[in-house]
Amino acid sequence: MIRLARQSRPLPVISIIPLVDVLLILLVFFMVTSTFLDLDMLPISPPEGQAGAEPSDSRTVLIRVLPDGTLAIRGQRIAPDGIQAVLAQHADARVLLLPSPQADVQALVRVLDAAALLGLSSVSVLQFGDAP
């Protein structure tokens, strides 16, 4: 009996170059389409149980944010860079912010930012309700 040995087939070579090409294209795509923004968060409504402690002082200070972004306390206008000094005088009081609907977000954030930097625990944002 004659045994015929079958020649072993050569394994197909998988080229890695197309894979590298695809990876490089994907990499360039993600680098071009992604934006690397440094974003932070400012809590405006903390979850229940994480709200600030009640102020030791029972006084309440109402600060209005006017349509042009300036602030007013007891009818007196405050320069934007003076808000921190004003808030520092009322550090133990409850601070109520009443922003005008026409004021911009940056104006409100400026006050919240100053309050957060001073560590004020009781700052509430009020808003006008809809007319009945």
Next chain:
Amino acid sequence: MTRLYRPAQKRPAETIVALVDVVFFLLVFALLIGRMDATAPFDLTPPEATSGVDMPSGGLTAAVSADGTLALNGEPMSRTALLRAAERAIGASPEIRLRINADGRTALRHVLPLASDLKEVGVREIVLVVTPDAG
């Protein structure tokens, strides 16, 4: 004269595996660190603040453009649809955080009532997206 042939030096095999490793690493890095612009389908510049804190990603993102146009997770929608979608998301995951990504020039009449309505539909934690103040 006898000629001596110098045996041809074997060139070291250039391994492409290291290159693939580096490319994979960069790809995963770009995927993880990069933020697709899906959270806002329009141009907006968040307000600046120095007291903003870094928070984990995830949750819902409501974008508000300077003229009051709304979007939720990158999809433009009406205020009613946004509130309905937020309510559905809260039903599925009650502890979900909602980020309001509003332009710094947006009038508060577009933002504060929205935040109130979101509280009413059950959103417990609302944060405002800010950029660190360069000054």
